[in-house]
Amino acid sequence: MLAGILLALIAGALVSLQNIFNAKVNEHTGSWTTTTLVLGMGFAASLIMGLIMEGKNMFTLQHMQPWYWFSGMIGVGVVICLVQATRILGATYAISIVLTAQLGFALLWDSLGWLGLEKVPFSFNQLIGVLIIVGGILVFKLGGKSDSKDSAGAIERRSALHTD
Amino acid sequence: MKGIIFAFIGGACITLQGVANARISQDIGTWQAATITQFTGFLMALVIALIVRDGKKHGFRKVKPLYLIGGGFAAFVIFSEVTAIQSIGVTLTISALLIAQLCLTFVIDIKGWFGVAKQKMKLPQFIGIGMMILGVVVLKF
DSSP: OHHHHHHHHHHHHHHHHHHHHHHHHHTTSOHHHHHHHHHHHHHHHHHHHHHHHHGGGGGOOTTOOHHHHHTTHHHHHHHHHHHHHHHHHOHHHHHHHHHHHHHHHHHHHHHHTGGGOOOOOOOHHHHHHHHHHHHHHHHHHHSOOOSSHHHHHHHHHHHTTOOO | OHHHHHHHHHHHHHHHHHHHHHHHHHHHOHHHHHHHHHHHHHHHHHHHHHHHOOOOTTGGGGSOHHHHGGGGHHHHHHHHHHHHHHHHOHHHHHHHHHHHHHHHHHHHHHHTGGGOOOOOOOHHHHHHHHHHHHHHHHHHO
16 A cells, blocks of 8 residues: 555656646747647657567557547646636636545545446545545645745646646 | 636546546556557647647747656656556545645745745645645545
8 A cells, every 4th residue: 555655646746847847838838839748748758668668568459448549638628627727717726626626536436436447435534534635725725825926827837737 | 617617627537537547557558558648648739739829939949958858757647646546546546646746846836946936835835734644644544
């Protein structure tokens, strides 16, 4: 279990770095040009890592289902939703809702075991835990952090590009 | 209301993406899943970018090379997230992921690393992080 938590923490730290780097790119070009570059880099890195780790096996796709090809488009949907939400609500409120929805759906997914993932039975502890985390996110996000408008803008750009 | 719906669907899709990646990885392998999903996403974004043409000429040249390759982190993000989901479930994975993400962003904001505007830390942010960690403990035990 510890290994799983550690991996999730690493993923989160990388997402944080990636969002900052992507925001730097976005300062000089548009959202879609940035998104194209970001996903292109992700593709190249995944392919290279796959070839290093698995060699020729990288190209044997067993049990490939047609919908697997389309699931990458969810990321494009994420970009559209986040850009629109940020534009309408502002970064702080938009991201608070995004994070809350992320956690809520995570709990829903575990409980229902959709898509054939292993079911994690719903428990009252899980619900309370998620509610406390959501409360923490709201305190963190809405608790008044930024002192200057400039930094709020930077956060906005960064948040708008969370595509992972 | 429209903004709230967009934000809500956006959040749902981020989780869906992690779950779909975990599912696809079971069948074809994790690196393969990362490669395929990033590739189709890339193609679709490229088509949209060619239609809206929001790129500025020479825009990329003004960006430090380090920042341009940030997208490559996705390979490791997907690998770590998928492996975590398979071993500890979606809820705990997303919870830990978000805490690490918010904490590191917070530290970077305070230190002003990577040239981001420095921000002062305030009490609510510490309380918020404390609550999130408490939430994970409650979640698990």
